[in-house]
Amino acid sequence: MVLGFQIVPTAQAQDSSVLAKIRHSGVLKVALYKNFPPFSHDGQGADVELAEALAAKLGVKMAPLWFEADENMEDDLRNMVWKGHYLGYGPADVMMHAPVDREYMAKVDRVKFFAPYHRERYAVGRQLAKLPTLDGFEPLEKLPFAVEGDTLAATILLSADGGRYRNSLKSFRTADQAVAALKSGAVAATLAQQGELEGGLKGDARFAIDLPPHPVLQKRQWVVGLAVKAQSEDLVLALQTAVNELMADGTVKRIMQRHGVQHRQP
Numbered sequence: 278m279v280l281g282f283q284i285v286p287t288a289q290a291q292d293s294s295v296l297a298k299i300r301h302s303g304v305l306k307v308a309l310y311k312n313f314p315p316f317s318h319d320g321q322g323a324d325v326e327l328a329e330a331l332a333a334k335l336g337v338k339m340a341p342l343w344f345e346a347d348e349n350m351e352d353d354l355r356n357m358v359w360k361g362h363y364l365g366y367g368p369a370d371v372m373m374h375a376p377v378d379r380e381y382m383a384k385v386d387r388v389k390f391f392a393p394y395h396r397e398r399y400a401v402g403r404q405l406a407k408l409p410t411l412d413g414f415e416p417l418e419k420l421p422f423a424v425e426g427d428t429l430a431a432t433i434l435l436s437a438d439g440g441r442y443r444n445s446l447k448s449f450r451t452a453d454q455a456v457a458a459l460k461s462g463a464v465a466a467t468l469a470q471q472g473e474l475e476g477g478l479k480g481d482a483r484f485a486i487d488l489p490p491h492p493v494l495q496k497r498q499w500v501v502g503l504a505v506k507a508q509s510e511d512l513v514l515a516l517q518t519a520v521n522e523l524m525a526d527g528t529v530k531r532i533m534q535r536h537g538v539q540h541r542q543p
Contacts, residue, residue, distance in 0.1 A: 296335075296511040299370055304340045305332040308357035308369035311343050314453050315476025315536035316374060323476075323536040324373040327394065330528060331371075334519035342369045350376065351385070359387040359506045368506065371516060375504035377543070391513055392520040393502035393543035394529050399430055399494045400471035402456065402478055402486050407465040413490045414442060420465040423447045423455035430468045433493060453477065459484070468494075472538045479537040500543040 299305055307328040309317040316324040325341065332339035344367070347353050354372070361367040377393040403411055407420060414434070418441050424431040426448040434442055449455040452469040456477035459467040467474065468489060478484045488495050503520070505512055523529050533540040 294511045295370070295505075295509045296515055299335065299337060299512070303337050305335055305337050305371065306340050306342055306369040307332070308342045308344060308367065308372035310374060311345050312451055312453060313346075313374070313473075315472065315538055317343075318453070323532050323538055326532045326535070327523070327529065328371075328373055330523055330532070331516060331519050334522065335515055342367055350381075354385065354388050354504060358504050370505065370512065372504040374501045377500045377502040387507050388504050389507050389509060389513055390504050391502060392517045393500040394520055394524065395472070395533065395538075396498055396500050396541040396543045397470050397472055398498040398541075399468060399489050400474050400486050401466055401468050401489050402459055402474040402484055403466040404459065404462070405483060405485055411466070411487060411490060414438065417442050417445055417466060419445065421445050421447055421463070422466040422468065423449055423458045423464040424468045425449055425452040425455055429497065430489075430494060433491060434468065437491070472533075475539055476537040502543070 305328075309322075309324055309328065312318055313324075314322060316322045320341075328341070329339045342357065344353070344357055344362075347356065354375075356362040357367045357369050358372050358375075359368060375388075375390055377390045382390045401411060408416060414437060422442075422445055424434060424446060431446075431448060434446055447455075447458065447464055449458065452467075452473040455464075455467045455469055456474060458464045460477065460481075471486065474486050478486065503516055505516070520529075530540040
């Protein structure tokens with residue numbers, strides 16, 4: 278006679294889940310970009326506050342793992358989400374400001390992207406004294422303007438209108454540096470992510486922020502959310518629930534506003 282039996286998960290197996298390990302340790306390790314104001318820079322920013330709120334929802338403390346952006350997103354995900362850096366740093370339990378894009382997500386099977394919390398897009402910050410309006414890029418042929426190097430915006434402006442703006446274009450390593458050049462008066466305008474412009478200018482009446490006068494850049498928008506290692510279903514569920522609650526009660530919007538960013542629904 279064959280006796281039937283049921284396999285019941287042991288306490289040890291249950292405790293081995295990703296979420297259980299985090300709660301046992303009392304710490305949620307969060308990957309945060311360095312030099313990325315107003316989202317994460319010098320220990321503060323909108324993403325830092327949001328990460329703290331997420332950790333609180335899980336009943337643990339937030340421990341930041343700061344990292345420099347690598348050459349591409351695949352490198353960032355490898356170093357901070359699913360493997361860890363070859364120097365022994367990381368991976369984190371979750372990464373902030375990750376792209377939640379269907380086409381990209383389909384190409385990356387080692388990572389789970391979820392919980393979108395903000396929508397970003399390109400914009401132009403300009404000095405009103407030098408550029409009262411900006412209906413096209415033509416005025417920038419004779420005025421210096423800034424972009425962050427190696428971005429879609431930089432590529433488009435280098436080739437726009439037969440390259441007529443190349444001599445006026447000033448490329449900076451980071452958007453923060455490009456915004457600083459605008460504030461100092463070194464350039465008349467800066468093309469960057471709208472959130473970075475909003476956080477850097479903080480409503481300064483000397484400047485205006487508009488959508489760029491270019492159809493491709495106007496349409497280019499993207500959603501950011503969280504990323505964890507694949508097969509972390511319990512952590513995904515817990516963090517998705519936490520983000521849903523923080524979005525519904527206005528916490529995400531208030532966090533963004535504290536850092537000068539207009540929250541755009543994903």
